[in-house]
Amino acid sequence: MGRKYLALAGALCIVAVTAGGCKSSEEETVKNIKIGVTLYDQYDTFLSEMMTEFTEYAADKEEESKVTINLEILDASKSQLTQNEQVKSLIEKGCNVVCVNLVDRTEPTTITDLAENNNVPIIFFNRELVAEDLERWKDLYYVGADASESGTLEGELAADAFKENAAMDKNSDGICQYVVLEGEAGHQDSIVRTEYSVNTMVEKGVETEKLGYAIANWNRAQAQTKTAAMLTQFNGKIELIIANNDDMALGAIDALKASQIPKEEWPGVVGIDGTDAGLDAVRNEEMLGTVYNDKEGQAQEMLNLAFAIATNGTKENIPLIDGKYVRTPYHKVTQDNIEDYENKQGAVD
Known part of the structure; x- marks a missing residue:
């Protein structure tokens, strides 16, 4: 599968295999799921590369599971108010789960209230919110690493x-x-x-x-x-x-x-x-x-968690800590081991 680096411009909807973004359907079964994503800034290099991995893992998961995975990825342009509206829109469109890269880690209340009131789980990622805020509702999760x-x-x-x-x-x-x-x-x-x-x-x-x-x-x-x-x-x-x-x-x-x-x-x-x-x-x-x-690891773990939630599947194979956190390790890269990490990036090319 070729690497498909994203040029995320404005609000970008990426749909795997079928059209329709996050639009709901009465005929929908577990064979069709919808995952929304909102980014604090589409121009952040790490996030752009992580989203490329995320969409490729989604395509792989779709082929493996025979479940159609519709993704909608939005850019909040560093505005928490914009991001709050995006989460509201994604929920209204019928997304089974929404992945949120918080603009302001101290202001998740509107999003968590929307999620709980509409019973739509949220996976926060990359920009970690305050621990107490993650405990506000049972279906809030975080995927990332330890700063x-x-x-x-x-x-x-x-x-x-x-x-x-x-x-x-x-x-x-x-x-x-x-x-x-x-x-x-x-x-x-x-x-x-x-x-x-x-x-x-x-x-x-x-x-x-x-x-x-x-x-x-x-x-x-x-x-x-x-x-x-x-x-x-x-x-x-x-x-x-x-x-x-x-x-x-x-x-x-x-x-x-x-x-x-x-x-x-x-x-x-x-x-x-x-x-x-x-x-x-x-x-x-x-x-x-x-x-x-580890953007590859974070993308894969987030996709696996979102998929399990959306299909009411088991989370047994997801390395959740305290039922809430998925943390991937960091690694030092120098001249001595640079090839290992270049090969890691090339593994999905």
């Missing part, structure tokens, strides 16, 4: 590189001078990834000094602009750039390429997600490493 683990592994990547490569310590003071590119201000994943990455470096014996940080909202272009400013501000003092995701790490690399700094004098750059472009940067020795966020 603290990603920060820990990113810190290990950075610490190992600093200890093994003396050239990273530009001023030979034994201290790693670093800057941070953070996602959204106040967002849990941003805070946790930053905290755990730096704390892990210290725990692994690397003394650190924070020179500065910038909010780049998970965005490559914003990260390029912010990094360029910090390169000027700190004028050769930066030894490490810690980015909360690969897109921002790549933005830092774009800024370095546009600067007058020779590549051998670049600060080290580490990221999180293991996107296609992020893996390319590791292979090209532009990034020290990235932390692989």
Whole structure:
């Protein structure tokens, strides 16, 4: 099956095999199910790649089970109000289950109330809501990974590189001078990834000094602009750039390429997600490493859970924690094991 990367423009309806999106039918049986999805931002690279995997797994599941799976995937364009309306619309169209990539993790109440009042289960994914909110109703679930683990592994990547490569310590003071590119201000994943990455470096014996940080909202272009400013501000003092995701790490690399700094004098750059472009940067020795966020595993687990819910099937083979959570592990990616993860991505090509 060829990889079908999505160009999600506006509200995109993807339908496997049959037309009709999420429109209900009196003749519908377990042989025809409807799954709605709403994304916080269709232009998020990780989400786009995850949705490609999700649609391909849905097609595979359809062929295996002989159940028609209709998908409708919508973009909330970073608006919680828009997302609330999308969930309402998907429920009204008769979706058996709705998968929600929350815009604002602290504001799921409208969605959970809609779900409970209409008895339509919700699978939240990738952007984790507050634990107490997931307990509001029995048919709320979460599929994703542990942000603290990603920060820990990113810190290990950075610490190992600093200890093994003396050239990273530009001023030979034994201290790693670093800057941070953070996602959204106040967002849990941003805070946790930053905290755990730096704390892990210290725990692994690397003394650190924070020179500065910038909010780049998970965005490559914003990260390029912010990094360029910090390169000027700190004028050769930066030894490490810690980015909360690969897109921002790549933005830092774009800024370095546009600067007058020779590549051998670049600060080290580490990221999180293991996107296609992020893996390319590791292979090209532009990034020290990235932390692989298992989009294939998350897509498959979310599809399996949604399918089980929609068909009233068993959840016995789904690795639910406390009956609510499915968590996939992160993995460190460096030059030493890059081929393993490129092969993983190519497995569905």
